[in-house]
Amino acid sequence: MDPRIREHAQTIVDHSTRVEEGDNVVVSAPPVAEDLVTAICELLGERGAYVVTTDSNSRFDRAFLRASDSEEFETPSHQLALFEEADVLINIRAEENATEMSDVDPEVNAAWRRAYQPIQKEALSKRWCLTQYPAKGSAQLAGMSTEEYENFVYDAVSLDWEKQEELQAQMVEIMDDAEEVRIVSGDETDVTMSVAGNTTINDKGEHNLPGGEVFTAPVKDSVNGEVYFDLPLYRQGREVSGVRVTFEDGEVVEYSAERNEEVLDGVFDTDEGARYLGELGIGMNRSIDRFSYNMLFDEKMGDTVHMAVGSAYPETVGDDNEVNESAEHVDMIVDMSEESRIEVDGEVVQRNGTFVFEDGF
The missing domain is CATH 3.40.1830.10 (Thermophilic metalloprotease (M29))
Known part of the structure; x- marks a missing residue:
């Protein structure tokens, strides 16, 4: 063996x-x-x-x-x-x-x-x-x-998970004090959401192995804007690519896909919660350096952000906020390596994939 x-x-x-x-x-x-x-x-x-x-x-x-x-x-x-x-x-x-x-x-x-x-x-x-x-x-x-x-x-x-936890803790500290997060990438992604009162989790290879992300839940009705998920997802044996989603007051009000849009039809029609975001995740595992059509790895890549429609993890939702519930939890990825930024309460904390606490920012 x-x-x-x-x-x-x-x-x-x-x-x-x-x-x-x-x-x-x-x-x-x-x-x-x-x-x-x-x-x-x-x-x-x-x-x-x-x-x-x-x-x-x-x-x-x-x-x-x-x-x-x-x-x-x-x-x-x-x-x-x-x-x-x-x-x-x-x-x-x-x-x-x-x-x-x-x-x-x-x-x-x-x-x-x-x-x-x-x-x-x-x-x-x-x-x-x-x-x-x-x-x-x-x-x-x-x-x-x-x-x-x-x-x-x-x-x-097989990463040094203690070392990875320390790296990610710097982003957790930023997110835990945040009120609003804005994701901008190219000309087609500009979305804002509140995370006020919610908790950011440091994923260090426990529930997901590999780990390598920090994630939280948006306040359910706070998500507004448009997102182009420029990396495909593989679901139910099909590649779904070129996904565009428009959010208004938290809800998906418009969507399309360049390939296998009918898979999205099934997802968004599952239940009411499937049309709301349950997760915002920021990839930080630099050892995952290529796309593999496997969300367990792809969502952890450095230079990416992922958003999941459907259920929220209860541990990320504060006592005063609503936990989005759904039978679905579908992650989709935005490439943040070029012409991109993450803003937290108006301050840029990641630019073109590099975090404010990393060399080269």
Whole structure:
């Protein structure tokens, strides 16, 4: 077994989820990630935890969703019961065929997301970690050789997370005192939002591995302006690119995409909360230096900002502000490397990807 797999497993168990003796742990992964699951299970046994493994397989998901009557979807109570009894949830992504879900109707996906929402909400209340195994299908989607993609993944997940936390803490300090944030990029993105009273989280490789961002929630009705998301997202086996969104008083009032706009139709029609922003995130992981069609990595890239329509993380929302709730949470990315700036209360804190506390600002 590649020693980097064991290192990855140790980071998940000891840093990301802090597994303790007696913990009930659920590990979800496709078969292609069996080496990482094996390494995790060994560590769980050493620590006196108990483990249930489940097979997360997009081929199975496709078969189920295409055969089902979406009007009859109900929350799967047996999975909810499993998550309710768990202390730790570990979800490993790895693709053998990244386009497996491409022929599932977006409306069916939206209906399933609505039914699944109580399970997702329960999962977020646990110690959880979402990570990536460098499978060949994921490498192909990223346009990399297998070896190149393995290096890419392991370099990103094996950072010195204490050092990364210290870097990001400087941006957290700026954001925690902020009232208003403005994002400007080129001629097509100029959006403002209030973050007053909300909390900024320093993502240091715990819930997401790799980590490498700071994120908060906008005040729900405060977002105004237009955004051109110039980096594509890969969702439901489809590339959605050239997305333009207009916000008025927090709500998405107009949108378009140059490719696969129907995927956005399904997202925004899922529920009322899907038309509001739940997250503003600022990428700060410089080890992720290329786009890979994988939001777990792409949203963490330095020189990027991402905004997620849909649910907000409750820990980012202050007591006096409303938590946006939705069955969706869809991140989209703005490239901030050129002709761009982030303003906090009228002061420029990032220009063309360089932060005010970095050399070259």
